[in-house]
Amino acid sequence: MAILQRRTLLAAGVSAAFASIARHAHAADASLTLYNGQHRKTTEALVAAFTRATGIGVITRNAESPELASQIIEEGARSPADVFFSEQSPPIASLQEKGLLAPIAPATLALIPARFASKDGTWIGTNARTRVITYNKKMVGAADLPKSILDFSTPAFAGKFGYVKQDGFQEQIMAIVHIHGRAEALQWLKGVKQYGRSYNGNRIASTAVENGEIAMALSNNYYWYSMAREKGAANLASAVYSPPGADAGNIVNLSAAGQLKTSRNPEAAQRFLAFMLSRPGQEAMMATTAEYPVIDGLTSPFNLPSMASFTAPVTPADMGSATQAYALEREAGLI
C-alpha cells in the first residue's frame, strides 16, 4: 500500500511537471522576439515601458551576449529573433560583418550622435558605459594610481592589478591599437599577462578589489556603482578612477541593438529600436544601472562624472567585432 501511494504520488508529480512545461510552450504568442544579452533588470524595465506605450508584446530570451550572437549565427536565416540587444558592441558588430542586420530607420539614427552608431547604420548604441580602474583606497594612494593604463605593463605594477578578458577588455585593446598602434598593444598585453592577475568577470574582479584581495582592477564603471547601491558608497573600501587625457583607460563603450534581416515583424522591431532611444525608453533603462544615456538632455540618477571627461579618441564603431584584439590576445598567449 505504502509503495502504491508513493508511486501514485511520483506519477502525479511527473505529470504535473510535464503539464507545467506544456503550458509554457503555448505562452509564446507575442509579436516581437528579443534576444537579450544586456543585464536583465535594464531590459525588463525597457520592455515594460515599451509594451505600456505601444501595446506590442515582447518575448525575451536572456543569455550572455556573445552566446546569443553565436546562437543567431548558428540559426542563420531561420532565426526567430527580431531584435538583438547586446551588452557590448563587438557581438552585434559580428552580426553586422556577417550581413545579418537590417538598416535602421534614419529618423532613429538621427536621435544619437554618429559616434554612437555603426558606420553602416545597422546598429545603434543604446546605453553608454565607461572603462575605469577600480582601486582599493587602503592599498593605493591617489599619487600611486597609473597615469595611463599603459603603465600596467611595467614591473612597477607587478601583482597589483587584476584584469578580465571579456566584457570591455577587447574594446580597450582596440583603443590602444587605434591610439598607439598594433606593436604597442601587443607589448601591453604581454606585460598585462606577466604582471596582472586574470579574473573571470568584472563583477568578481570588482569584489576582489573591494575585499582587499588585489589593489586595482580594469573594469566597467557600473559594477562599482551597483556595489555602492547595495552597500552604501561611504561603506566601500574601493573607488573608481580614470586616467587623465586621451588615454585608452577612459574609453566609452556601448550596449547596442539592431534588427535582424530575417525579422518577421520589421515594423515592430523598428518601433522597438526607436523607443530605446526615446526619452521614456532611456529613462526606464537608466534607472536600473549606472550607465549613461545616449540622447541629449538626460542625466543618470546615479552620481556619475560627466561623460565629457572620457576623451579617448576612439569610437565603438572603430572597434568593430574586435577580431584584431582577439588576434593580439592570442599572440600574447592570453587566450
Added chain:
Amino acid sequence: MSSRLAFFAHTSGGRISRPPLWLALAILVPFGLVLLPIAYVVLRSAEAGPSGIVSDLLRPYTLTLLRNTLEIATFVPILAGSIAIAAAWCTERCDLPYARLWRLAIALPLAMPAYVSSFAWSSLGPAFQEMLGAVLILTFYSVPLMYLPICAALRGLDPSLDDVARSLGKRRLQIFHRVVLPQIRPALAGAALLVSSHMLAEFGALSFLRVETFTTAIFEQYNAQFNNRTAALLSGVLMLLCLPVAFAEARLRRHRVARMGRGNSRTPVLLRLGPWRVPALLSLATLTALSFGVPLATLGFWLHEGSSAGQGIAAIWPALLGSLGYAVPGAVLTTLLAIPLVIATTYHRGKLAMLADRLPYLVHGLPGIVVALAAVWFAIRYAGPIYQTSFLVLLVYAVLTLPVAQSSIRASAELVPREFGDIARSLGHSPFRAFIRATLPNLMPGIGAAGALVALWLMRELTATLLLAPAGTVTLATEFWNLTADRAYGAAAPFAAALVVLSGIPVTIFTMRSLRTDDIKIDIQ
C-alpha cells in the same frame, strides 16, 4: 540459496546473446542523439582545415590548458576517493556514534551546487583560489559522489571473507588492503571516473577559482570571437581527453559479480574505534563543516546583508516550478533512454551496443554550450517545429547526463544475473516481456537512484536552458545567474537557498536508496 547460486555459476559462463530487436531499436535513440554534438564538433573543427588546426592547437596556451585540466581531473578524484573511503569505513564498519546521521551529513554537500560553494570559498581570499584551492574545494564537493557508491559496495561485501583473513592472522590494515579494497575497487573506480569527467566539464566553479581548463577556455572563445571554430577544436580535444575515461569505465565492468541475495548476509562485526573515536568524530565534523558549513554560512550572510535582499522574490515560486518542471521530466527521459544502453551491454554483446554505451561518456565531458549550439544548429535545419520547445531542452538534457543515469542503473544491473531473463523466456515469455517481468523489477533501485541524481544535476543546468528553453522560462538556476550578474547577492541568495533545499530531496532519496540493502526479487509466473 547456495544451490541456486551454484546453478547460476554453472550457466553464467555460457553464451552471451546479441540484443533482441526491441533492444537494438531502443538503443538507436540515445545513440543518434549523442552522435549529433560529436558530429557538430567534428564538422566545425574541420572548417579550420589542417593548417588551421595546427596553428590553433600547437600553442603554449593549449599546453597550459592541458596541464590544468589533467591536474584537476586527476587529483580531485584521488583525494576525494581517499577521503570517501576513510569516511565510509568509519560509518559502515566502525562503531561510530550516530552513524546514520553522519551518512546523511557526508552526503549532504551533493545538494550544494559547485558554483555556490566555490563562490563562498573564493570570496575568503586568494589563498583559496587557483589550482591548489580549486583542487581542495572541488574535492570537498566530490566526496559525496564517491562516498555513496563506496558505502553501497562496503555493505554488499560478505564479511565472512574478513573472518577468513583474520583467522589467517592478518591485521586490520592488511585485511583492508588485501580483502576489502579489491572488492570495492569497481565501485571506487567507477565513481572516480564519473567525478573525473564532471571535472572536465566544470565551468562555474573554476571560473570563480581562476583556473583555466579546456572548458573555461571554450567559454572564453565564445566570448572573444564569433566563428566558433577554435571553440569547436578545443571541444574536440576535450572529447579526446574523455576517451580514456569512457573506456576505462568499460574495462572495469569486465569483472562483474552477479549473485542472488547478499551471500552470507550476516551484518559485519563493527570495529571498536576506542581511542580513535574522538579523532574520527572530529575529522567527520571538519569534513562536513568545510564542504557544507562554509557555503551554507555564506548563503546565510547574503540573506541578511545587502539592500538588494528581497528584490525579485516574487519570482521564486515560478522559478521553483520551472526547475521542477524541467528537471523531473528531464530525469525521467534520461533514465528511460539509459536503461536500454545498460541492458544491451550488461546482458548482451555486440559492437554497436558497446559503442552506443560509450559515446555518452565522451559528450558528458563537454561544456553545456557546445551541446546547446549543436542542438541549435541541428534543430533549426532538420527539426524546425521542436526548436525552442521544452522537448528539445529535454533531449539536450538527456545528451548531457546519460552517463550519470547509466552508472547508477549499471550498479543495479550487475547484481542481477542475466539468466533471470533466460528463465522467463524459457517459461514462454517474449524477450520484451521477459525483460519487463524478470529483469526490470530488480533494476528499480538503480533506476530510482539514476532519476534522483540526474534531477539533481539538471536543476543546476544553465546554458542549455537559457539558449533552448521557450522564451520566458525561469528556473532557480537562471534567476540565480541573472541576479548575481547584477551583483545583487542579497536578492540571489533565496534562489540559491531554494536550489539547495530542493536538491536536498533527491540527495536524501539517493542516500537512503543506495544505503538500503534489498535482496534481489524474482517474480516469474
